[in-house]
Amino acid sequence: MSEKVLVAGVGMIPFNKPSASGTYVEMGSEAIRRALADAGIGYELVQEAYAGYVYGDSTCGQTVLYEVGMTGIPVVNVNNNCSTGSTALYLARRAIETGAADCVLAVGFEQMQAGALKSHWDDRPPTRERFLPILRGLTADMGDMPQAIRTFGGAGREYMAKYGCSMETFAAVRAKASRHAANNPLALFRKVLTTEEVMNDAVILPGVLTRLMACPPTCGGAAAILVSERFAKKHGLRSDVQILAQSLTTDTPESFNFENPSMLDWVGTHMTQAAVGQVYEKAGVGPQDIDVCELHDCFAQNEVISYESLGFCPEGGAEKFVRDGDNTYGGKIVIGPSGGLLSKGHPLGATGLAQCYELTHQLRGSAEQRQVDGAKLALAHNLGLGGACVVTLYGKN
Template sequence: MSRKIVVAGVGMIPFTKPGASKTYEQMGAEAVALALADARVDYRDIQSAYAGFVYGDSCSGQRALYEVGMTGIPVINVNNNCATGSTALHLARQAIESGEADMVLAVGFEQMNPGALDINFPDRPSPFDRFDQTRESLLGKLPEVPNALRMFGGAGLEHMKRYGTPLETFARIRAKASRHAAKNPLAIFRKELTTEEVMADKIMWPGVMTRLMACPPTCGAAAAVLCSEETARKRGLDSRVWIAAQSLTTDRPTSFGDDMRYAVGYGMAREAANKVYEKAGIGPEDVDVVELHDCFAHNELITYESLGLCPEGGAQKFVNDGDNTYGGKYVTNPSGGLLSKGHPIGATGLAQCFELTQQLRGQAGERQVEGARVALQHNLGVGGACVVTMYRNG
C-alpha cells in the first residue's frame, strides 16, 4: 500500500443478548467515544465516517454519529451482510490510502432480534436465491433446519464426507472458543464448556450440528479510528499497529458449483488471504494470532484451510494437535470468536479489529498472545463478501 495506515484507536462495548441491550444509536455512539478516547483525538478531527449495520433503516449511521457530534463530515452507511464491519474498515482505509482523508472513523453496530436470521423483504427476489438453489441441489430442502444452519452445516458435512472429519472435531472448536471467552469481559458467553457438553447439547441436524456449534444473535458495537502514519507522527498518536495488507473479495462461479464449502465463502476467503499474503510479503507461517469468522464451528474449521493455516483436509489434525489455541501454532479467536463473544452482525468485523489491536499492543490481559507481532483477520458475509486484513506491530 502506498501510505502506511495506522489503527490509532479502537473501542468496543460488552456484547449482550437481544432485548438486554441499549438501542443501536446509543451503542454505536458509546463505541465511537471509546475509540476516540483510545486514539486521544476529538470527533472534530475525523474527516469522514463509515457506519456498518444490517438490521436498520437507511441513515442509521448518521443517527448514531449525531449522538457524538454534528460536524458536517461525509457519513457513509455500509451493509455487506456479516462482512459489514470489516467492509467499513476497508473503505476507511481506502479513503486514507487515496489521500482523500487523513483520519477516518469506522463504526459497526447491531440491535438484533432473537431467533434465526431471515430476509426482510419477502415481496422481491432474495439476494440468496442462487445460494439456496445450490444448497437444495446438493443437500435437499431440509425444511426443519434453519437456513443459515443448512448452509454452514452443509459445508461442514462436505468436509466430513471428503476427509472423514468427526462431529467431535467441531465440538472441540466450540469448547476452545468458550475457554478463550472466559477471559474476555466483553464476551456474551463466558462459561467454559467441555467437548462432551457441546456434543450433548440439543441436536439441530442429526450427525451434523448441535445448538452450541452455532453463534447466537447478539447486540453490540465496536469502532476504530484510522489515520495516516504522517498524521500519527505529527500528533504523537499511538502508531504501533498498522494495516500491512487488506483484500475484499466476492463470489466466483465456483460458489454455485458442487461443493458446499464454496457456497459459504471458502473460495472467497482463500483468494482474499492469498492476495493479502502477497501484498504483505508475509505468509501464514509468520502469523501469531487470528480472529476469524466462526459463525458456526464448521466455518472455523474450513477457514483454517482457506487461510492456509493448515493443509486442505488437515483441519482435524490441526485441532487435535492444539494448533488453534495457546501453546500451538496459532491462537485463533482469543476473544472467544462469534461463537462465544457474540455476533452483532454490523459490529463483528470491527470487534475483530479491536481484539487484534489489543493483542498487538500487548494490552489483551489474561488472553494475551505472548510476543504477538503479526495478526490476521477474516470476516465473511454470505451473499457475498469476504475481507481479510493483516495487521502488524513494528
C-alpha cells in the same frame, strides 16, 4: 505512493443478548466515544466516517454519529452482510491509504432480534436467488431449517464426508472458544464448556451440529480510528499498530457450480482463499508467519473449514490441527482469543470491527489474560455470504 495506515484508537462495548441490549444508537455512539478516548482525540478531528449495519433503515449511521458530533463530514452507510464491519474498515483504510483523508472513523453496530436470521423483505427476490437451487438440492433433507443452519450444517456435513472429520472436532473448536472467552470481559458467553458438553447439547442436525456449535444472535457495537502517519506525528498519537495489507473479494463462478455442486464452495471458501492469498502476497508473508487470528466462526463448522482456506493446515488436515492443539495457546497459532463469534457473539455490523479491537490489543500487548506472547502479525477473516470476504493483516509498526 500509498500512505501508511495506522490504528490510532479502538472501542468496543460488551456484547449482549437482544433482550438485554441498548438501542443501536446507544451501542454505536458509545463504541465511537470509546475509540476516540482510546486514540486521545476529539470527534472534531475526524474527517470521514463509515458506518456499518445490516438490520436498520437508511442513514442509521448518521443517527448514531450525531450523538457524538455534527460536524458536516461525509458519512457513508455500509451493508455487506456479516462482513459489514470489515467492509467499513476497508473503506476507511482506502481513504487514508490514497491520501483522501488523514483521520477516518469506522463504526459497526447491530440491534438484532432473537431467533434465526431472516430476511425482512418478502416482496422481492432474495439474495443469491439464481443459485438457491444448489443449496436446496444439497440440503433437501433439512426441510424447513433456517437457511444459515442449512448452509453451514450442510458444509460441515460435506467436509466430514470428504475428509473423515468427526463431529467431536467441531465440538472441540466450540470448547476452545469458550476457554478463550472466559478471559474476555466483553464476550457474551464466558462459561467454560467441555467437548462433551457441546456434544451433549440439543441436536440441530444429527451427527453434525448441536446448538452450542452455532453463534447466538447478539447486539453490540465497535469502532476504530484510522490515521495517516503524518497525522499521528502531528497530534502525538500512538502508531504501534498498522494495517499491512487488506483485501475484499466477492464470489466467482467457482462458488456456484451447477454441474458439480458443493456446499464447501457455497460457504465462501473460494472468496477466502482469494482474499488471503492477495494479503499474503502484498505483505510478503505466509500463513506460517501469523501469530494470532480472529476468523469468522459463525458456526464451529466454518472455523474448521476456514483453517484450510486461510492456509493454516493442509487440505483435509483440520482435524489433526485441532487435536494437536495448534489452534490455541501453545500451538502454532492462537485462533479466536476473544472467544470468537461462537462465544463473544456476532452482531453482524460490529463483528469486523470487534476483530480489529481484539487484534489491536494483541499487537499492543494489552490483551491482559488473553495476550498472545510476542504477537507481531495478526490476521482477521470476516465473511459475508451473498457475498463478500474481507481479510486484514495487522502488524506491529
